[in-house]
Amino acid sequence: MKIIHTNRKTISIGLDKKGNVIIKIPNSLKQSELDEILKLYKPFVEKLSKKSNLIKDNLKHFKEGEEFFYLGKKYKLKIIKEQKEDLIFKNGFLLSENKIDKSKEIFKNWYCEQTYNLVMNKVNYFSKKFNLEFSHIKISSSKISWGSCNSKKEVRFSWRLSMLPEDIIEYVVVHELAHLKELNHSRKFWNLVELMLPSYRIHRKWLRENNYLFINLF
Numbered sequence: 476m477k478i479i480h481t482n483r484k485t486i487s488i489g490l491d492k493k494g495n496v497i498i499k500i501p502n503s504l505k506q507s508e509l510d511e512i513l514k515l516y517k518p519f520v521e522k523l524s525k526k527s528n529l530i531k532d533n534l535k536h537f538k539e540g541e542e543f544f545y546l547g548k549k550y551k552l553k554i555i556k557e558q559k560e561d562l563i564f565k566n567g568f569l570l571s572e573n574k575i576d577k578s579k580e581i582f583k584n585w586y587c588e589q590t591y592n593l594v595m596n597k598v599n600y601f602s603k604k605f606n607l608e609f610s611h612i613k614i615s616s617s618k619i620s621w622g623s624c625n626s627k628k629e630v631r632f633s634w635r636l637s638m639l640p641e642d643i644i645e646y647v648v649v650h651e652l653a654h655l656k657e658l659n660h661s662r663k664f665w666n667l668v669e670l671m672l673p674s675y676r677i678h679r680k681w682l683r684e685n686n687y688l689f690i691n692l693f
């Protein structure tokens with residue numbers, strides 16, 4: 476747990492990108508007040524700490540038997556001697572032994588390709604059906620967001636997206652495509668999302684609750 480003093484007037488408790496619990500407090504706060512607050516928020520901080528440990532456990536070392544997500548399911552990694560291809564996906568990940576030092580890059584490339592194919596499929600379907608125009612679809616390295624859209628109608632998706640279950644990928648795609656018409660999170664925006672994907676609420680909730688599983692992987 477890390478306590479950061481800030482010039483702000485409010486207190487915030489959350490996790491940073493690496494999964495550390497961060498408590499931001501106003502400079503003006505006295506030690507006795509801080510003790511009070513820590514006592515009050517103890518259950519919440521404990522819950523966050525548990526999540527934080529899980530996020531730290533997420534970090535991959537590309538060791539035999541380690542599990543990697545693909546379309547929401549976990550698959551084990553096997554290191555294979557004398558395999559021509561760098562990486563094969565066949566009910567599990569088969570990585571060539573002499574490419575171990577490049578495993579991060581190889582995995583990232585593999586996910587990029589899967590994500591691109593999955594995303595393009597869904598983008599083509601939904602943009603045609605709902606008459607949405609975009610200028611570019613790009614796969615990004617973002618660790619923070621699953622997707623983004625700007626006023627130039629450029630839509631980006633994180634390469635990690637193919638780790639998620641397919642219905643969640645669909646929601647992320649629909650969410651970003653809806654921003655092509657509504658570049659905000661207004662009622663109008665959510666109505667459009669609902670029109671495109673009536674079940675979106677379940678997927679949004681799932682993503683909020685399970686997002687931490689996909690943070691800090693590699």
Ligand SMILES: [Zn+2]
Binds near residue numbers: 654659660
């Ligand atoms: Zn949005």
